[in-house]
Amino acid sequence: MPIMNKPHLMNKTKYTTLGLALSAMLFSACSGNSSQQVAHPADTGTTVNTQLPAAPHTDTIEIKGMAFNPGELTISKGDSIFWINHDIVAHNVTQFPQGHWKSPLLQPGDHFIQAFDDSASYYCSIHPTMRGKFLIK
Amino acid sequence: MIPIKTPIKWMGTLALVSLFLVPTAEAQKTKLTDPEIASIAVTANQIDVNYGKIALKKSHNADIRTFAETMVRDHEGVIKQAVELANKLHVTPKTNAMTKSLLNGEKKTTKMLNSKSGKAFDKAYAENEAAYHDAVISAIKTKLIPDCHNAELKGLLTSVMPVLEHHLHMAKEMAAKFK
Numbered sequence: 001m002p003i004m005n006k007p008h009l010m011n012k013t014k015y016t017t018l019g020l021a022l023s024a025m026l027f028s029a030c031s032g033n034s035s036q037q038v039a040h041p042a043d044t045g046t047t048v049n050t051q052l053p054a055a056p057h058t059d060t061i062e063i064k065g066m067a068f069n070p071g072e073l074t075i076s077k078g079d080s081i082f083w084i085n086h087d088i089v090a091h092n093v094t095q096f097p098q099g100h101w102k103s104p105l106l107q108p109g110d111h112f113i114q115a116f117d118d119s120a121s122y123y124c125s126i127h128p129t130m131r132g133k134f135l136i137k
Numbered sequence: 138m139i140p141i142k143t144p145i146k147w148m149g150t151l152a153l154v155s156l157f158l159v160p161t162a163e164a165q166k167t168k169l170t171d172p173e174i175a176s177i178a179v180t181a182n183q184i185d186v187n188y189g190k191i192a193l194k195k196s197h198n199a200d201i202r203t204f205a206e207t208m209v210r211d212h213e214g215v216i217k218q219a220v221e222l223a224n225k226l227h228v229t230p231k232t233n234a235m236t237k238s239l240l241n242g243e244k245k246t247t248k249m250l251n252s253k254s255g256k257a258f259d260k261a262y263a264e265n266e267a268a269y270h271d272a273v274i275s276a277i278k279t280k281l282i283p284d285c286h287n288a289e290l291k292g293l294l295t296s297v298m299p300v301l302e303h304h305l306h307m308a309k310e311m312a313a314k315f316k
Binding site (some may be wrong): 129 | 293296302
């Protein structure tokens with residue numbers, strides 16, 4: 001089940017899309033490590049290791065050529081998935097088969113981001129042969 | 138392409154549609170220009186939008202209506218992208234023999250669809266959609282893509298192919314229900 005009740009559909013401009021994609025990638029890159037090394041300003045060159053819990057991560061799934069790429073993904077509990085429509089026609093992302101959650105209609109260039117606690121299969125309800133799934137490790 | 142056997146039932150429709158889309162040996166020798174390809178691409182998409190609108194007006198079958206809505210949405214989306222690209226490339230679509238042949242075919246098919254109602258209409262619409270997509274895919278593969286000069290226009294035609302193949306798959310499944 002999704003842990004964000006309100007899916008975020010951003011505006012349609014490519015600049016915003018690109019900005020969010022870059023932010024997601026940056027966030028993803030910054031949050032990839034569970035361990036950080038912190039330097040204190042008053043220190044005389046010594047460092048302290050602090051173990052932080054793994055921060056949520058964001059993975060990207062591209063919609064292109066009437067398919068979700070990658071079609072299968074393994075994520076950690078609480079991680080987000082960022083779907084971006086690079087196809088020539090509009091699609092959506094709908095939980096399969098009950099439709100417990102669903103993105104708005106994603107026009108070419110639109111994207112949808114949501115965090116998850118449970119594994120799920122999904123499909124495009126407009127083009128039902130387009131399917132994907134993600135597993136929580 | 139998704140392998141589904143062509144049902145004999147709509148082979149006749151396919152043959153009819155092919156007359157308007159599959160280039161003759163003579164036409165095959167003559168290379169299309171990019172403005173002509175743009176015209177064919179926009180016309181072929183618009184025709185399927187028009188068929189979809191007829192289905193939404195005439196059919197009460199939920200599957201047919203859902204399919205028709207998808208056809209209208211997808212083909213209008215492709216037209217939008219094609220027009221945007223043509224404007225960007227300063228290509229003015231140019232009417233040609235293939236465009237005229239497509240429009241001639243549309244007139245006949247529209248008349249045929251309008252003459253039917255109920256289940257007979259649903260069956261005719263589904264069979265025509267399967268035949269039309271099959272013929273359009275063939276024309277793009279064998280004529281439009283090979284003749285296209287501009288890389289971006291060729292890219293657009295190539296990216297349309299998975300959409301058309303998906304439509305064909307859906308149309309064949311739907312047509313099979315009305316056997």
